[in-house]
Amino acid sequence: MPIATDPADLSAIDARRLMARRQLSAGELAKACIARVKAVDHAVNALIARDFDGLLDGARAADARQAAGAPLGALHGLPVAIKDMNDVAGLPTTFGSEIFRDNVPSSDDALVAGLRAAGALPMGKTNNPEWSAGANTRNRVYGTTANPYDLTRNCGGSSGGSAVALACGYAPLASGSDLGGSLRTPAAYCGVVGFRPSFGVVPGTSRVTGLLPQSTSGPMARTVADCGLMLSVMAQPDRRDPFTTMVDGRTAWDPADFALLPRRDLGALRIGVSEDFGFAPVESATRHHFRAALASLAPFLGKVEEGAPDCTDADRIFAVLRAVMFLSTHARFVDETPDLVGSNVTANVAEGRGYSAADVAQALSMQGAYHRRWQAFFDTCDILITPAVTVTPRDWHEMYPTEIDGLPAQSYYHWLGLAYAATIAGHPAITIPCGRDENGLPFGLQIVGRRHDDAAVLAVAAELESVIAGLSDLAPRAPDIAALRAAPSLSDAPGFFPER
Incomplete structure (x- = not known):
């Protein structure tokens, strides 16, 4: 049929269901995804390393297992795009860094191995900025990735290639990682879904700063349910991450629950809303669309009140702890090969060297108080809704917004305040598409919940996603694939490779 x-x-869920019914084969799905990449990637430059032969071989093996009646994994036969911060055997892992231009690992890392064991088929690597530093996906190795809704605009980052790949139909699932919005920002800009889980839910087995809770991997997809399905595979017990709490070989959460989201009554929730968390530099256009979206959603929501946790010291905490992380992992590259290191990474290392032990101690103390204030807020609130990003997508030549509504930004990451507000407290946060901004580009809502209440955040997001789909002014629309097919090659655009 x-x-x-x-x-x-x-x-992912629809494809998986069709394959289970033998109405679609893994081979047919793989060929369709490959055809889409070949048709439009010249215009957006999202999939920067490819293994189509491996994808087709894996699809044939998946179909053979199904024909033989073997048990099928949760991600059976599903192509997955992998961010260029994760190792896939036989494909380059450059981290967007010229230093690692020729680095080809011989084995999968733990995240990719887990996805593959569940039946997923890695198809290639997606672009990200150098070392995922910044929210504009550009680097000196692979160049720029453009927004598929407007090829002159920024697609967000650092998981920009993954978001674009999803929006364009390269794969139903993609990996992302998030420190200060690295999967939430591109999801918002590209009209897809990105989920930053509570720290430790997805183990970070190779994180250098193992006891500093900041960056985490998370699922990206075109629907909330697909993110939940992918998370059910990613959220496995692993003692190598000190934040993945285990007792008798099990975590406090059942990974399978993420794939079986319960229904939630939006009308029964206590919902907080905030345009800016009280500190983030949000432009007027973003505030306007957010207010309009809330007005459309209001009839479906329960008790809604303006308010957010007390985010005093958020900028200082994030700046210091982020710089410490970069100092611990990237200082040697700046020292040994400064000509091969970009400005964002260099600036973060220099900033880290400018802080004293007293500065770090103070930031850690501030973070402790910040965390407690967030817990107090969520004693009286079930869910918090905010815009996902402070500004609408800008020209991709601009590495980062230097000003917002005429006011100068404090740093290259200051415009990500709406995202790192939740990072500092370690709370789960998801971005879902919610209409178009004044330029006709996707707008993302951010939904934040209680720490380690990841399943509830996903469930509420799924309910909101369903409501939004039924509202003509907010329902998501896919990019124009025909226009992308006809577009010129992005690599021919002036400034495709950023300056150092």
Whole structure:
């Protein structure tokens, strides 16, 4: 029985269901995804290393296992795009750094191995800025990745290649990572879904600063349910991450629960809303769209009150702890090969060297008080809703916003305050598409919940996603694939490779 749409545009759950019914083969899905990449990637430059032969071989093996009646994994036959911060055997892992231009690992890292064991088929690597430093996906190795809704605009970052790959139908699932919005920002800009889980839910087995809770991997997809499905595979017990609490070989959460989201009554929730967390530099256009979106959603929501946790010292905490992380992992590159290190990484290392032990101690103390204030807020609030990003997508030539509504930004990451507000407290946060901004580009809502209440955040997001789909002014729309097919090659655009 033929399916009514291009398989490349299917959600993971729909594709998985069709394959289980033998109405779609893994091979057919793989071929459709490959065809989509070949048709449009010249215009957006999202998938920067490819293993189509491996994808087709894996699909044939998946179909053979199904024909033989073997048990099928949760991600059976699903192509997955992998951010260029994770190792895939036989494909380059450059981290967007010229230093690692020729680095080709011989084995998968733990995250990719787990996805592969569940039946997923890695198809290639997606672009990110150098060492994921910054929210504009550009680097000196692979160049720029453009927003598929407007090829002159920034797609966000650092998981920008993953977000664009999802929006364009390269794969139903993609990996991302998030420190200060690195998967939430591109998801918002590209009209897809990105989930930053509570720290430790997805183990970080190779994180250098193992006891400093900042960056974490998370799922990206085109729907909330697909993110939950992917998270059910990613959220496995692993003692190598000190934040993945285990007792008798099990975590406090059952990973399978993320794939079986319960229904939630939006009308029964106590919902907080904030345009700026009280400190983030949010532009007027973003505030306007957020207020309009809330007005459209209001009839479906319960008790809604303006308010947010007390975010005093958020900028200082994030600046110091972020710089410490970069100092611990990147200082040697700046010292040994300064000509091969970009300005964002160099600036973070220099900033880290400018802080004293007293500065770090103070930031850690501030973070402790910050965390306690957040817990007190969520004693009286179930869910917090904010814009996902402070500004609408800008020209991709601009590495970062230097000003917002005429006011200068404090740093290259200051415009990510709406995202790192939740990072500092370690709370789960998801971005879902919610209409178009004044330029016709996707707008993202951020939904934040209680720490380690990840399943509830996903469930509420799924309910909101369903409501939004039924509202003509907010329902998401896919990028124009025909226009992308006809577009010129992005690599021919002036400034495709950023200056150092």
